[in-house]
Amino acid sequence: MSKAVSKNMVESLSIAAFRVGYPVVTDALDAFHDKVKPKGVTMTALFAKAAAMALAQHPVVNASCKDGKSFTFNSNINIAVAVAINGGLITPLLQDADKLDLYLLSKKWKELVEKARAKQLQPREYNSGTFTVSDLGMFGVDRFDAILPPGHGAIMAVGASNPTVLADKDGFFSVKNKMLVNVTADHRIVYGADLAAFLQTFARIVENPESLTL
Template identity: 85%
Template sequence: MPALSSTMTEGKIVSWIKSEGDSLSKGDSVVVVESDKADMDVETFYDGILAAIVVAEGQTAPVGAPIGLLAETEAEIAQAQAQAQAQAQAQNSPSRPDASSIGSNSAKSVATPYARKLAKQHGIEIGAVAGTGPFGRVTPGDVKGKGVTMTALLAKATAMALAQHPVVNAGCRDGKSFSYNGSINISVAVAINGGLITPVLQDANKLDLYLLSQKWKELVEKARSKQLQPHEYNSGTFTLSNLGMFGVDRFDAILPPGQGAIMAVGASKPTVVADADGFFSVKNKMLVNVTADHRIIYGADLASFLQTFAKIIENPDSLTL
């Protein structure tokens, strides 16, 4: 059930435009929902087959609850319908399990083919992955998230953006002359006992997310045991400072000596947003800002870099494994 207005907490199904068994393409109108403001067509964001209608016409559901179940292939339709029936029975049962256990069971039994492939490739137990798709279905993004740290995601997105804007990947080592760096080495600020240190993910643009995550975990462990070698903390070409994990919405980061720029990353929080057509939905948003040495990097170049970074973050599929 989508949020069709900023005040909507639940919606009522007026009518289903599509029927069970219909093939759907992204952008197709599927169902008409009555919100607290008006009756509106709801489109699907995915291709697939409408395997099961969970909320019938005339019934209501809270925002965020599943109202229909999509199958990627015909072979999955029967499984999806059985799962929908099982959940309907659970909802009508006096001893109905809580939502978390329903989601957990779903995650173990339903996963997209690509999600299963990714899990197998990287040695991840699919049953241990919590699904965020319809009815708890495990998506490729869920599998990636199981083996990938937030720091690796941010570092990879930053490195990809820097590769497209190399003038931002610059430094001023002697306080007078500057140079554009060939390697993209992302320093990340880490709090340790007695201070702060910035382990470096070297050549971050060339490593996949899993390798970045593995490397980052190793660097953090070495940093906290004071075993980092000099090249592992003084070779950065761009720095990330993430206080979002502490719930900080926004802050300004201090530029490290020798580097051209540092990016401050705030907390990611659910926010009501409107699309180009005026439809409302809830999406996670975070605020980032960059502190830079304007002797080296122009503001217009920073703005272009931030635009590219935002596009990459908003399209996780671009963060290739």
């Protein structure tokens, strides 16, 4: 596994990648998570579903370039989510995540994590992702940059949500929970304006999370 990770990381150095950070207020998402958590929905599942819904509106961020010459607009949105396992890292896939009901997506995610930790994943369950989500927020990490997996158009790094003093447009201050999302993208496919538009849509979904169950 370490050899495979090393090979991919070295290969990623040849990609013209760039990074964009975006702040997201999570008060509504935190409240929504409290409501759906008893039904088995994790915060990771919520991020994956929100990313998939945003990718459906911004397909260029879900595109890929596998050999430096061929550019593909992927017809499926397969969200790979980084999972730490004993001895390494693996990225199980939520296939067609944009089309899955939130609760079915959460069930599938639980099954994939159990299989990953038991080292029972089949190659099709981790080898055909089109977009990756890496969440270190549960460890208290407030921000980080993720390395772009070869063949992916972008990877999202999710930090922890922390209380932050914010001012509204009228100059009034309040304390809200805010997290920073950093996306690393392949600049051969995705441009800055594309990524900014995607992040705006992602933030809008997270800040209005009831849409995740539609």
